[in-house]
Amino acid sequence: MPSPLQNDTFLRACLGEAVPVTPVWLMRQAGRYLPEYRATRARAGSFMGLATNPDFATEVTLQPIDRYALDAAILFSDILTVPDAMGLGLSFAEGEGPRFERPLRDEAAVARLEVPDMARLRYVFDAVASIRRALAGRVPLIGFSGSPWTLACYMVEGAGSDDYRLVKTMLYARPDLLHRILAINAEAVALYLNAQIDAGAQAVMIFDSWGGVLADGAFQRFSLDYTRQVLRRLKREADGRRVPHIVFTKGGGPWLEAIGALGADVVGVDWTVHLGQARARVGAAVALQGNLDPNVLFAGAEAIRGEVAATLASFHAGSAPGPNGHVFNLGHGISQHTPPEHVSVLVDAVHELSRPYHAPAGT
Amino acid sequence: MPSPLQNDTFLRACLGEAVPVTPVWLMRQAGRYLPEYRATRARAGSFMGLATNPDFATEVTLQPIDRYALDAAILFSDILTVPDAMGLGLSFAEGEGPRFERPLRDEAAVARLEVPDMARLRYVFDAVASIRRALAGRVPLIGFSGSPWTLACYMVEGAGSDDYRLVKTMLYARPDLLHRILAINAEAVALYLNAQIDAGAQAVMIFDSWGGVLADGAFQRFSLDYTRQVLRRLKREADGRRVPHIVFTKGGGPWLEAIGALGADVVGVDWTVHLGQARARVGAAVALQGNLDPNVLFAGAEAIRGEVAATLASFHAGSAPGPNGHVFNLGHGISQHTPPEHVSVLVDAVHELSRPYHAPAGT
Numbered sequence: 001m002p003s004p005l006q007n008d009t010f011l012r013a014c015l016g017e018a019v020p021v022t023p024v025w026l027m028r029q030a031g032r033y034l035p036e037y038r039a040t041r042a043r044a045g046s047f048m049g050l051a052t053n054p055d056f057a058t059e060v061t062l063q064p065i066d067r068y069a070l071d072a073a074i075l076f077s078d079i080l081t082v083p084d085a086m087g088l089g090l091s092f093a094e095g096e097g098p099r100f101e102r103p104l105r106d107e108a109a110v111a112r113l114e115v116p117d118m119a120r121l122r123y124v125f126d127a128v129a130s131i132r133r134a135l136a137g138r139v140p141l142i143g144f145s146g147s148p149w150t151l152a153c154y155m156v157e158g159a160g161s162d163d164y165r166l167v168k169t170m171l172y173a174r175p176d177l178l179h180r181i182l183a184i185n186a187e188a189v190a191l192y193l194n195a196q197i198d199a200g201a202q203a204v205m206i207f208d209s210w211g212g213v214l215a216d217g218a219f220q221r222f223s224l225d226y227t228r229q230v231l232r233r234l235k236r237e238a239d240g241r242r243v244p245h246i247v248f249t250k251g252g253g254p255w256l257e258a259i260g261a262l263g264a265d266v267v268g269v270d271w272t273v274h275l276g277q278a279r280a281r282v283g284a285a286v287a288l289q290g291n292l293d294p295n296v297l298f299a300g301a302e303a304i305r306g307e308v309a310a311t312l313a314s315f316h317a318g319s320a321p322g323p324n325g326h327v328f329n330l331g332h333g334i335s336q337h338t339p340p341e342h343v344s345v346l347v348d349a350v351h352e353l354s355r356p357y358h359a360p361a362g363t
Numbered sequence: 364m365p366s367p368l369q370n371d372t373f374l375r376a377c378l379g380e381a382v383p384v385t386p387v388w389l390m391r392q393a394g395r396y397l398p399e400y401r402a403t404r405a406r407a408g409s410f411m412g413l414a415t416n417p418d419f420a421t422e423v424t425l426q427p428i429d430r431y432a433l434d435a436a437i438l439f440s441d442i443l444t445v446p447d448a449m450g451l452g453l454s455f456a457e458g459e460g461p462r463f464e465r466p467l468r469d470e471a472a473v474a475r476l477e478v479p480d481m482a483r484l485r486y487v488f489d490a491v492a493s494i495r496r497a498l499a500g501r502v503p504l505i506g507f508s509g510s511p512w513t514l515a516c517y518m519v520e521g522a523g524s525d526d527y528r529l530v531k532t533m534l535y536a537r538p539d540l541l542h543r544i545l546a547i548n549a550e551a552v553a554l555y556l557n558a559q560i561d562a563g564a565q566a567v568m569i570f571d572s573w574g575g576v577l578a579d580g581a582f583q584r585f586s587l588d589y590t591r592q593v594l595r596r597l598k599r600e601a602d603g604r605r606v607p608h609i610v611f612t613k614g615g616g617p618w619l620e621a622i623g624a625l626g627a628d629v630v631g632v633d634w635t636v637h638l639g640q641a642r643a644r645v646g647a648a649v650a651l652q653g654n655l656d657p658n659v660l661f662a663g664a665e666a667i668r669g670e671v672a673a674t675l676a677s678f679h680a681g682s683a684p685g686p687n688g689h690v691f692n693l694g695h696g697i698s699q700h701t702p703p704e705h706v707s708v709l710v711d712a713v714h715e716l717s718r719p720y721h722a723p724a725g726t
Contacts, residue, residue, distance in 0.1 A: 164658065165658055165698065165700060168656065168658035168661070169658060169662065171658075172659050172661065212635065214635070215635065215655075215694070216635055216636060217673065219635070251614070251635070253616060253617045254636060271579065272575065272577070272617045273579060274617075292578075293531065293535075293581070294526075295526070295527065295531035295532060295534075298528065298531070298532040299532065299536035303535050303536055314579070331578070335526060335528065337528060
């Protein structure tokens with residue numbers, strides 16, 4: 001029997017419901033900028049040792065919740081767990097990004113690809129259940145996955161890339177191969193997110209981190225269409241409560257209308273977007289999540305408060321659709337170089353400075 | 364006495380005038396993907412040896428013009444010549460990007476910064492004059508500079524960056540310092556481009572390569588305003604002919620209306636933008652340059668022709684403002700890994716497939 005939720009501001013804002021203050025959480029809030037995270041990471045021995053152990057994952061997921069007045073927790077995991085479960089062989093070299101031993105480079109490799117048995121991802125679902133218990137209803141827990149396209153980028157490139165040359169060569173030269181990868185990814189991601197919901201995730205987010213590198217036209221066919229396939233298969237409720245679906249395309253500004261029409265409850269936006277204009281483009285039925293530049297956190301308290309105020313004001317500019325439907329966040333993951341005390345300034349400023357926008361008229 | 368221009372399609376398209384076919388040139392068309400470039404580079408001994416020698420610069424500028432039916436040449440030079448002339452100490456380590464020995468990291472360094480004596484950039488203007496002579500009127504020559512903001516990124520970071528942490532920290536924490544750098548850069552860039560025009564450049568382009576990393580609001584104050592200052596100071600004519608001004612902000616899609624209102628003749632756009640929608644946003648008085656994903660050139664001839672056709676069709680979608688005002692280009696520099704023979708396919712496809720759009724009605 002799960003503990004009753006003590007702070008549902010985040011879930012309510014995702015669904016466009018009235019809230020007393022704008023809720024806030026930060027992408028990568030459980031991460032290297034926190035000394036307590038680095039201590040756990042050292043005990044775990046490696047990044048994979050940390051990410052695949054439900055106890056460690058629980059510990060680091062709760063660290064920012066203990067330190068800051070955040071309104072949501074997000075599962076600590078890696079974006080590449082699903083392709084790893086497909087047998088591509090994920091590894092992390094010290095000081096480098098992720099790498100696959102067996103990237104998808106030819107027709108035979110693509111032909112062999114299959115939707116993985118979710119039992120291989122049991123450690124993730126165990127972590128979700130463990131975190132839910134540890135949170136004991138303090139804030140809701142967000143589950144997540146990479147989008148089919150973003151996973152495909154890593155699966156074909158085998159690592160991060162500056163130019164996405166290999167996956168885009170496949171896109172333009174052998175679109176049939178890429179479509180097969182994406183169809184399998186869409187099915188796998190939907191199963192993966194639904195299993196996270198079953199394990200206790202109270203909202204789920206699809207990170208289309210590399211959607212923004214696609215050309216207009218290609219984005220719609222190779223990213224958006226497969227994100228839509230995932231969303232159509234996702235569970236909508238758990239424990240009798242709606243599970244919000246969040247889609248975040250980094251660099252997705254050019255396609256906000258189309259992203260807003262996907263059927264997700266919340267669209268995440270990066271800092272290049274003006275929130276008021278974005279609201280007009282996605283429509284009043286969709287909430288927005290974002291969008292402070294993480295580099296603001298390197299400035300002093302006064303500058304941080306000023307930028308928080310500007311972000312809140314941009315959401316409420318015009319204000320025709322009312323004050324609801326905003327989840328404050330960064331426009332990208334928090335930098336490992338962030339001074340931890342600056343995050344307090346940010347979180348407190350969001351709550352304090354957003355309150356007047358939510359006050360009933362006349363108060 | 365300059366040779367008469369034999370192919371003015373590019374200049375005419377920049378000014379929205381009627382042309383028989385859509386002109387095409389490619390960002391970084393003189394570069395590493397060409398074996399003849401690599402041979403000249405080897406003779407020059409180093410990248411700086413190549414870029415600072417007018418004879419070598421002339422040779423490599425003409426190489427793609429000799430090989431392909433391109434409609435414009437662009438000065439071979441480096442984007443960081445101006446900060447180098449300011450005394451920041453540019454160097455290129457083998458296999459790495461550019462690096463400054465003395466980046467602008469504190470108030471004292473910013474206070475010492477001055478607009479450089481253009482005599483220090485004489486080698487660039489000599490290259491422009493030499494290239495004009497060598498071209499002998501075959502196609503027009505484009506001069507260029509980095510934008511004030513893009514130069515400032517390198518000047519503060521000291522090298523390329525993934526997150527622009529140092530320059531954005533200055534932006535949010537000490538905007539006064541950044542504004543001083545940008546004001547000096549704007550003056551220097553205007554002097555630099557005007558000297559290129561005096562030396563024979565028939566069009567000039569401002570590369571705001573890193574404008575797209577800025578947040579909405581910050582882009583307008585720290586990039587756009589200073590690009591506008593440059594444009595206001597630029598010469599409009601040379602040899603009795605209009606010198607088109609081109610502005611390209613990589614990732615500038617969110618701000619196309621504002622960029623289109625800068626007063627430039629041409630706005631360059633990357634591949635995330637739909638050309639027909641971009642036309643509607645910048646207005647009929649401004650031409651567009653772009654916007655094929657350079658990765659298309661890794662596919663085969665049929666796919667390249669298909670993507671060229673799609674790009675041309677996107678420009679002419681709706682077509683209310685008529686068929687003119689398009690300069691075909693990539694949405695970013697050509698990759699060093701591009702097969703040279705694929706560039707022929709691209710260039711010839713642009714000319715062949717655009718001709719019907721430009722035919723007089725009824726023919």
